[in-house]
Amino acid sequence: MATSLQPVADGVHLASLAPLSMFNSVVLDGPDGDIVIDSGPAWSGKRLARLLRGRDVGRHVVTHAHGDHVGSSAWLCSHTGAPLAMSQIEADDFERGSIAYHAGLSGRLIVPRMTRQRRHVDQRLTEGDQVGSFTVLPQPGHSPGLLAFWRESDRVLIVGDGPTNISNDPTSPRWMKLPASWHHDPAGAVESRRHLAELEPELIVSTHGRPVRGVDRWLDGIRNHAH
Numbered sequence: 001m002a003t004s005l006q007p008v009a010d011g012v013h014l015a016s017l018a019p020l021s022m023f024n025s026v027v028l029d030g031p032d033g034d035i036v037i038d039s040g041p042a043w044s045g046k047r048l049a050r051l052l053r054g055r056d057v058g059r060h061v062v063t064h065a066h067g068d069h070v071g072s073s074a075w076l077c078s079h080t081g082a083p084l085a086m087s088q089i090e091a092d093d094f095e096r097g098s099i100a101y102h103a104g105l106s107g108r109l110i111v112p113r114m115t116r117q118r119r120h121v122d123q124r125l126t127e128g129d130q131v132g133s134f135t136v137l138p139q140p141g142h143s144p145g146l147l148a149f150w151r152e153s154d155r156v157l158i159v160g161d162g163p164t165n166i167s168n169d170p171t172s173p174r175w176m177k178l179p180a181s182w183h184h185d186p187a188g189a190v191e192s193r194r195h196l197a198e199l200e201p202e203l204i205v206s207t208h209g210r211p212v213r214g215v216d217r218w219l220d221g222i223r224n225h226a227h
């Protein structure tokens with residue numbers, strides 16, 4: 001597992017929080033401090049602190065309120081003083097603690113437990129908002145308010161979901177099989193991914209797994225893997 005931030009695109013770094021990059025944060029350089037996207041499960045705090053040492057975190061943004069993406073968010077915001085931003089669709093539920101957005105029982109039982117602490121949401125994001133040099137796009141399906149972040153200038157797409165590539169070579173992905181029942185709306189999740197693929201991203205960076213280069217390779221993963 002990488003012991004430092006991995007640069008993946010201009011001003012974009014992957015902070016790997018688990019083996020095979022199963023959980024990641026994505027760090028964006030910004031003029032008003034770094035933006036940290038997602039915080040991994042509840043046990044990521046120590047590792048995140050090490051990876052972010054010496055950096056000034058100005059804002060924490062999450063793709064969606066599933067426990068493996070917001071698990072250390074309350075800790076990160078209190079540790080850095082950064083405000084928390086997430087989808088306006090999920091913010092109230094996160095504050096109340098009800099984030100079991102999964103079609104199947106296994107997801108509803110396992111994933112919410114990866115978040116123990118809650119926190120006030122400072123900013124509710126909607127389509128077209130800016131996150132650094134990226135634009136917020138809705139990607140409903142995997143969760144009701146899932147957000148993607150798109151930068152047209154170099155066609156970089158940041159997502160908070162699968163398909164999950166476990167190969168270190170972005171031009172030769174290997175996909176991990178995960179159950180479709182871990183989506184809130186399995187058909188909607190696939191449809192949203194296909195919709196994003198129409199943007200023709202060059203590089204897809206996810207907070208699950210390693211980056212993928214080339215929209216055709218990403219589409220291959222979407223076609224062959226339900227999650």
Ligand SMILES: [Zn+2]
Nearest residue numbers: 064066142143
């Ligand atoms: Zn999720």
